[in-house]
Amino acid sequence: MADDVALPLSTIPPESFMTRELESLAQALFYQFREMSFDGTGISWETYGAGETQAMQVIERLAKQHGFETHWDPAQILIVRLQGSEPGMTAVATGSHLDSVPQGGNYDGAAGVIGGLIALLAAKDRGGPRRPMEMLVLRGEESAWFGGPCYFGSRAMFGQLTGADLASQHRDNGLSLAEQMRACGVDLTRIEAQDVIRNPDELHSWLEIHIEPGPVLIARDKPVGLVTGIRGNVRHRRVVCRGQAAHSGAVPRWLRHDAVLAMAELLMRMDEHWRVLLEWGEDLVVTSGIVETNPNEHAVSRVPGEVSFALEYRSQDAKTLGSFGNLVRSECEQISVKRGVTF
Ligand SMILES: [Zn+2]
Known part of the structure; x- marks a missing residue:
């Protein structure tokens, strides 16, 4: 200033x-x-x-x-x-x-x-x-x-x-x-x-x-840089993950379909893919800037049955965006089967 x-x-x-x-x-x-x-x-x-x-x-x-x-x-x-x-x-x-x-x-x-x-x-x-x-x-x-x-x-x-x-x-x-x-x-x-x-x-x-x-x-302690490209983006403004709401005290782990854990697993898997893609020299940034459980039904003592979240990824390379999109879809499918949820 x-x-x-x-x-x-x-x-x-x-x-x-x-x-x-x-x-x-x-x-x-x-x-x-x-x-x-x-x-x-x-x-x-x-x-x-x-x-x-x-x-x-x-x-x-x-x-x-x-x-x-x-x-x-x-x-x-x-x-x-x-x-x-x-x-x-x-x-x-x-x-x-x-x-x-x-x-x-x-x-x-x-x-x-x-x-x-x-x-x-x-x-x-x-x-x-x-x-x-x-x-x-x-x-x-x-x-x-x-x-x-x-x-x-x-x-x-x-x-x-x-x-x-x-x-x-x-x-x-x-x-x-x-x-x-x-x-x-x-x-x-x-x-x-x-x-x-x-x-x-x-x-x-x-x-x-x-x-x-x-x-x-x-x-990097540089006064100025030359921009060689600007990242394009793919935005999923609202992804809904649906599992099954349940009593947190009465329902054991093996009978749960926890929407928040499913979303968390997806985000952690995508974070790991992101890390690997960077290692391979790809240009990519991944952000989930909005996460919301449903306020009409969420509670401390309730297994979350629904969560919605935003997912945005950006790259200077359209091919990277396409590949990352394929990874998102295949991970959603695998997590759906594993945890009994839908995305
Ligand atoms: Zn500006």
């Missing part, structure tokens, strides 16, 4: 940009974003929300001050453009999102936006690029606000937002995504018609700085 940095933006001269000044500018922006949004725990910038818009306006004002062209597209994505000496060339694009997960970190998304703006300023200061550069301030990328679906801003831009996306409900205020987008000035007729606002062919490439949402760089 940039607690010790309190530079007001007005102290940064717009004319000349040396590295040190660019650094100060980045720090001042991170500081300002934090001041605008810190709630004591983290920052909460809702998908297509007011805080997100205000942060985008800060970036827009600064970009304009420094002589960049800016415009808001019909999905209310902000585009900052630096013309190249060959304006007919397709643009190199950069940027990131400015919404956050609830009580998220100050750098998620913002690092890519602020870093992108700095890159444009540096290129301008060095006499301008040959190929045009664009910095896109995306919004509505996080899945936390509307119950799962995500990448709303970029999918709207590419004409891929569906009716189901637009109908999804906000987690707190109950508004639909469509209502929330309309309140931010989005041209919903074009989004509903799945108009392609931006043809990907107009962009030469996309480069993005992003904060690592994990601990590896710190654990």
Whole structure:
């Protein structure tokens, strides 16, 4: 956190940009974003929300001050453009999102936006690029606000937002995504018609700085890494294991069909498969983030007859996901036979 940095933006001269000044500018922006949004725990910038818009306006004002062209597209994505000496060339694009997960970190998304703006300023200061550069301030990328679906801003831009996306409900205020987008000035007729606002062919490439949402760089004491791939996932949102509820004092082990023990055995077996697959050099992560016995019938003195759980696995290799899925199914079959349960 940039607690010790309190530079007001007005102290940064717009004319000349040396590295040190660019650094100060980045720090001042991170500081300002934090001041605008810190709630004591983290920052909460809702998908297509007011805080997100205000942060985008800060970036827009600064970009304009420094002589960049800016415009808001019909999905209310902000585009900052630096013309190249060959304006007919397709643009190199950069940027990131400015919404956050609830009580998220100050750098998620913002690092890519602020870093992108700095890159444009540096290129301008060095006499301008040959190929045009664009910095896109995306919004509505996080899945936390509307119950799962995500990448709303970029999918709207590419004409891929569906009716189901637009109908999804906000987690707190109950508004639909469509209502929330309309309140931010989005041209919903074009989004509903799945108009392609931006043809990907107009962009030469996309480069993005992003904060690592994990601990590896710190654990390895590295300042930066190059992302070579992003894990795809398979999600079983709710698996139900059914056995047989029974009295914990009266039913001996050999007559039990304990749903929780069956689930635990499955998870331990999958954990062991995961370990072996890593030994073989596969890329894989496995998570069971939700586990619930049925509150209408569970009790300390009752053998659990039912448990539901989530199972998610991710890999950079679709083949690994397929093989792991086969292992899940075959282990479920074996445990079902052994313990007299169903999955
Ligand atoms: Zn992010």
